[in-house]
Amino acid sequence: xxxxxxxxxxxxxxxxxxxxxxxxxxxxxxxxxxxxxxxxxxxxxxxxxxxxxxxxxxxxxxxxxxxxxxxxxxxxxxxxxxxxxxxxxxxxxxxxxxxxxxxxxxxxxxxxxxxxxxxxxxxxxxxxxxxxxxxxxxxxxxxxxxxxxxxxxxxxxxxxxxxxxxxxxxxxxxxxxxxxxxxxxxxxxxxxxxxxxxxxxxxxxxxxxxxxxxxxxxxxxxxxxxxx
Ligand code: GRF
Numbered sequence: 001x002x003x004x005x006x007x008x009x010x011x012x013x014x015x016x017x018x019x020x021x022x023x024x025x026x027x028x029x030x031x032x033x034x035x036x037x038x039x040x041x042x043x044x045x046x047x048x049x050x051x052x053x054x055x056x057x058x059x060x061x062x063x064x065x066x067x068x069x070x071x072x073x074x075x076x077x078x079x080x081x082x083x084x085x086x087x088x089x090x091x092x093x094x095x096x097x098x099x100x101x102x103x104x105x106x107x108x109x110x111x112x113x114x115x116x117x118x119x120x121x122x123x124x125x126x127x128x129x130x131x132x133x134x135x136x137x138x139x140x141x142x143x144x145x146x147x148x149x150x151x152x153x154x155x156x157x158x159x160x161x162x163x164x165x166x167x168x169x170x171x172x173x174x175x176x177x178x179x180x181x182x183x184x185x186x187x188x189x190x191x192x193x194x195x196x197x198x199x200x201x202x203x204x205x206x207x208x209x210x211x212x213x214x215x216x217x218x219x220x221x222x223x224x225x226x227x228x
Contacts, residue, residue: 026055027055027056027057028055028056028057028109028110028212028213029057029059029106029107029108029109029110030044030056030057030058030059030108030109030110030111030112030209031058031059031060031061031062031102031103031106031108031110031111031112032044032058032060032061032062032070032074032111032112032113032114033061033062033063033064033099033111033112033113033114033116034061034062034063034065034068034070034071034114034115034116035063035064035065035068035070035115035116035117035118036065036068036069036070036115036117037068037069037070037115038061038068038069038070038071038073038074038114038115039115039198039201039202040112040114040115040135040201040202040205041058041061041070041073041074041112041114041115042073043201043202043203043205043206044056044058044112044114044205044206044209045058045073045074045077045079047206047209047210049077052206052210053206053209053210053213055213056209056210056213058074058077058079059079059080059106059107059108060079060080060081060082060102060103060106060108061073061074061079061080061081061082062082062083062084062099062102062103063081063082063083063084064083064084064085064086064116064117064118065083065117066083066085068083070114070115071083080106082102084098084099084102086118092121093121093123096120096121096123096124097123099124100123100124100127100128103127103128104127108128108131109131110131110132110133110209110212110213111128111131111132111133112132112133112205112209113132113133113134113135113167114135114205116134119169119171120132120167120169121169122169125167125168125169130166130219132166132167133164133165133166133167133177133205133208133209133212134164134165134166134167134172134174135162135163135164135165135201135204135205136148136162136163136165136172137149137160137162137194137197137198137201138151138152138160138161138162138163139159139160139161139162139163139179139181140163140165140172140173140176140179141172141173142155142157142160143155144171144172144173145171145172149190149193149194149197150190152184152193153184153188153189153190153193157184158183158184159181159182159183159184160181160182160184160193160197161179161180161181161182161197161200162179162180162197162200162201162204163176163178163179164176164177164178164179164204164205164208165177166219166224175219175221175222175223175224176224177208177211177212177217177224177226178204178207178208178211179204180200180203180204181200182196182197182200183196211226216228
């Protein structure tokens with residue numbers, strides 16, 4: 001028996017492959033949604049280019065902000081960069097229908113939110129169930145939502161960090177994939193703390209993407225089981 005690709009209609013017991021290949025795509029098509037500077041986008045681009053994410057391909061970067069620097073980063077690397085103006089749609093559903101149309105047209109396998117400052121609606125979540133990742137700069141479930149570094153400093157915690165999670169309909173509430181910790185110092189400002197956390201973000205986001213691509217993540221209710 002071989003592992004060559006056989007049109008699914010021609011398979012018989014005699015020529016059945018060991019592993020049934022139903023499509024010949026060798027790369028995972030990633031769409032990255034952004035609103036700002038795009039340093040996490042850059043970390044993923046760098047890890048594709050250095051071979052760590054060798055079977056990944058960023059097929060499109062979509063921004064809801066016209067002058068997001070992330071769009072420039074994408075163009076510099078030859079990646080399609082699209083601005084979709086939410087204000088040109090009558091409501092969120094229509095805006096997200098357009099996004100889904102674009103995502104589908106790029107045969108998207110995985111959506112990575114990288115500083116995308118909108119809550120994803122239920123239609124998009126159900127179109128891409130368990131295929132949307134987000135990163136948040138705290139140890140969730142602590143300090144979800146906006147101004148997370150300020151929330152962290154104001155609360156006085158001694159340890160913070162970042163979290164990569166699947167996206168559900170809540171705000172930063174989806175099942176957790178990876179987390180990384182950093183210390184919080186008494187003289188920290190939002191800037192110093194965010195820099196320390198960002199370094200960790202740039203490590204664990206590519207790691208989480210790799211686990212997804214390799215099929216090692218299984219969502220079991222709230223729990224993400226990571227296989228070796
Ligand atoms: C990061 O801190 C990320 O955790 C949060 O938004 C910020 C985006 O930064 N969701 P960048 O645009 O990736 O540089």
